[in-house]
Amino acid sequence: MSNSTLSVIEASKRLAAYTAVDQHVKPEHRIIGIGSGSTVPYVVDRIIQQGVAANKDRIFVPTGFQSRELIVSAGLTLGDVDQHPTIDVTIDGADEVDQNLNCIKGGGACHLREKVIAEAALTFIVVADYRKNSQFLGTNYDPGVPVEVVPFAYGKVLSKLKTIGAPDAALRMAVKKAGPVVTDNGNFVIDAPFSREHMINPSETLKQVKLLTGVVEVGLFCDMAKAAYFGNADGSVTIKRNDGSVEELAAP
Numbered sequence: 001m002s003n004s005t006l007s008v009i010e011a012s013k014r015l016a017a018y019t020a021v022d023q024h025v026k027p028e029h030r031i032i033g034i035g036s037g038s039t040v041p042y043v044v045d046r047i048i049q050q051g052v053a054a055n056k057d058r059i060f061v062p063t064g065f066q067s068r069e070l071i072v073s074a075g076l077t078l079g080d081v082d083q084h085p086t087i088d089v090t091i092d093g094a095d096e097v098d099q100n101l102n103c104i105k106g107g108g109a110c111h112l113r114e115k116v117i118a119e120a121a122l123t124f125i126v127v128a129d130y131r132k133n134s135q136f137l138g139t140n141y142d143p144g145v146p147v148e149v150v151p152f153a154y155g156k157v158l159s160k161l162k163t164i165g166a167p168d169a170a171l172r173m174a175v176k177k178a179g180p181v182v183t184d185n186g187n188f189v190i191d192a193p194f195s196r197e198h199m200i201n202p203s204e205t206l207k208q209v210k211l212l213t214g215v216v217e218v219g220l221f222c223d224m225a226k227a228a229y230f231g232n233a234d235g236s237v238t239i240k241r242n243d244g245s246v247e248e249l250a251a252p
């Protein structure tokens, strides 16, 4: 699809995804992790554009139902992390990324599998449009930190989250179903908005929330990404790296 038929936001997602694939999915890479969300289809598009020969011996590991479907419908070979515990490169979206590449993830309720697939990867790369590029988490993404919980513990975890700094924490409700969102793992999700004070050092908040019994995984990805690619509205790409460098690639 040409740029003129894509919205600015969609074009920005595509730009980030294409640039990240071009720079990080190399011919020698055999096991590739595919994240979830609306930016990731562009990752798969670009990988397909590398051609049949490049992809014939590759295995693609999904982070949930949506990415599994993407991989299968693209005709790529599906694998799982139990067969491939070391992944060459994983590319995933994010709900927000801070100045140190810490991310909020789980807007699509996939963050447990996303974190496993990111942690298994030798290189974890984030792709997003410009709205996700922040100094501090919680600046633009306000629903809060997604917390996956086992269903029977949700009431207890919700009340603890309220006392440790997220007074407005709430169970995520489904839109086209009565009742809560149920994850690919059969769990519930609580969205916990923490104050700026908690988001300045998200690894501390991550540890605190993860220690609550009943919590399966927290949508704070701290010190995991090697680089984050943000497509900008003017056609440029901002690349933030984990060595603190920031590169601006001008629009072609």
Ligand SMILES: O=C(CO)[C@H](O)[C@H](O)COP(=O)(O)O
Pocket: 035, 036, 037, 038, 039, 040, 092, 093, 094, 095, 104, 105, 106, 107, 108, 109, 110, 111, 114
């Ligand atoms: O964490 C995620 C799903 O759990 C997604 O990666 C995140 O929500 C970003 O999605 P999008 O690319 O649609 O903005």
